[in-house]
Amino acid sequence: MKVTIIGGGIAGLATAYSLLKHAALANLPITCTLLESTQHFGGKIRTELIDGFIIEGGPDSFLSYKPWGVGLCRELGLGDRLMGTNTQHHRTYVLYNGRLREFPEGLVTLAPSQALPLFMSPLLSMAGKLRLLMDLFVAKSPSNGTDESLASFFRRRFGAEVFERLIEPLMTGIYAGDAEQLSLRATFPRFLEFEQQYGSIIKGMLASRRQRMKSDTGTQPKLTTFVTLRGGLVEMVRALVASLERTGKEKMLLRNGVRVTGLTQASSGEKPKYEVTLDSGESLSSDAVVLATPAFTAADLLMSLDSGVAEQLRTIPYTSTATVSLAYPAASLSNAHSLKGFGFVIPRVGDHD
Ligand SMILES: Cc1cc2nc3c(=O)[nH]c(=O)nc-3n(C[C@H](O)[C@H](O)[C@H](O)COP(=O)(O)OP(=O)(O)OC[C@H]3O[C@@H](n4cnc5c(N)ncnc54)[C@H](O)[C@@H]3O)c2cc1C
Missing domain, CATH: 3.50.50.60 (FAD/NAD(P)-binding domain)
Incomplete structure (x- = not known):
């Protein structure tokens, strides 16, 4: 053949x-x-x-956490070349109203230890934080897991403020797309499953965290969420x-x-x-x-x-992107920011002057 x-x-x-x-x-x-x-x-x-x-x-x-990429690397003999992100500096920032503010990590990890920083974050108003918690009580969509846009799903679950200031810039940056158009099923199907199975994203994330901790036998080296190879992809x-x-x-x-x-x-x-x-x-x-x-x-x-x-x-829309890589000698930078982090995203909302 x-x-x-x-x-x-x-x-x-x-x-x-x-x-x-x-x-x-x-x-x-x-x-x-x-x-x-x-x-x-x-x-x-x-x-x-x-x-x-x-x-x-x-x-x-x-x-x-999607097993195929890591599995392929291991099959190709590149297991030792896999490297994770630097956990010391794995902060992400959001440029909001002219200032870089730390992305509340608790929203990603849902670790109890991160709950306080999440609720202290200046990126969200008190009403926005309370609306985020409403995810625990908002009824799941009656559509039984049929698809919807990223924007509609996260507004419904977490409220408009969390969506506009945190979710949209982070997630649509990954796809260089419009959250009103992006299919949740095609981009982040896990969240749809969490809603269907647990009735709440927060509950789903906590359950998946517990499962991960249980299945961690300690035999394989722990990998960070994002991985690459030492010499690049x-x-x-x-x-x-x-x-x-x-x-x-x-x-x-x-x-x-x-x-x-x-x-x-x-x-x-x-x-x-x-x-x-x-x-x-x-x-x-x-x-x-x-x-x-x-x-x-x-x-x-x-x-x-x-x-x-x-x-x-x-009908599948494509867009063009540009990648610009700049390097500066550390000494030429002021200490205004420690530069310890992955980078920053810019939400559409907020004052960008
Ligand atoms: C700037 C940027 C950053 C990204 N960052 C990430 C990331 O960090 N993590 C991640 O998981 N994904 C990321 N992605 C997405 C990821 O790179 C792509 O999903 C993936 O590389 C696509 O692989 P592919 O083989 O499907 O397509 P492509 O890589 O597009 O390969 C298609 C190939 O087909 C060839 N081809 C086209 N037409 C013909 C023809 N007529 N005859 C013969 N050959 C043809 C092309 O030359 C090309 O080599 C990023 C994408 C971009 C652009």
Whole structure:
């Protein structure tokens, strides 16, 4: 069976890795070709080493509580390279009314020890804090877990103030999107589950904290919520490419600098074959094709095969982002701020003059 994977970002590379692993376990004769339009593999993952700094142009970390990223690193022999965030300096700030104020950590950890700082936080009014606690009593949505926007969900559970000053800047920053449009199920499904299962996010978070503490056997090193690799996320890309190359070209062909321009079905028999056309005019025949490109590219490629799916893919909005990395000698900074933290977010609300 011939499989063609279009796109050499982390999704395409991980698909190739998983496909070959499972084919080997099941003794299936699979040959795989991965096609990447640019010269480098990794897609959005771009790590550069400049003057001793590890600079990430795209993602800089991933969530450790979703087991697949960490699991893949361990399988690739990168377990020792995993590193967490610096727990000494893991504060986040919110720029509110011209001042950097610490994000109340208790809202993330729900640790009893953090309850007091949360209720002392100048970021929220007393009414806002009390409304946050109302989450314990607000009835769950009668919609039985159907989707809603991030904005509607958190306003309903925590109130407008907590949503606008804390939740919106933090969560929509992650997706560079509009909270009124972002699907809760697609972005933070855990919270939907907490509401359905426990009737309250606070109760759900406390229960999940208890479970985590119970299941912590102490055998695996504890990971912080966000993790990366010592030399940057490019290490994962390099390890995947090396592992795929070790399989041998007859089973796994990695090709970069080739853009896929067309995808058609070659026969209408029982087992359809696909023709993948490249910008060079070359065409590849394939039994199965995996699209691991951005949705708008997948839409273009699928148009002649399934216009309905293509139209749906085209409705997924994308936005552009810019990453600017600046480094300053410590001595050139005033002591106005200790700089001990991850960074800061800026809510839409508040006085920004
Ligand atoms: C600035 C930024 C910061 C981010 N930070 C984080 C973070 O900290 N943590 C996190 O988990 N996520 C983060 N993300 C999201 C994460 O980077 C992406 O979700 C992930 O890298 C997407 O991987 P992918 O393989 O699906 O797509 P991509 O990485 O987009 O890969 C798609 C590949 O397909 C190729 N391609 C496109 N068209 C064709 C074609 N016609 N023929 C052949 N190849 C084609 C492209 O060149 C590309 O290499 C961030 C994203 C950005 C932009």
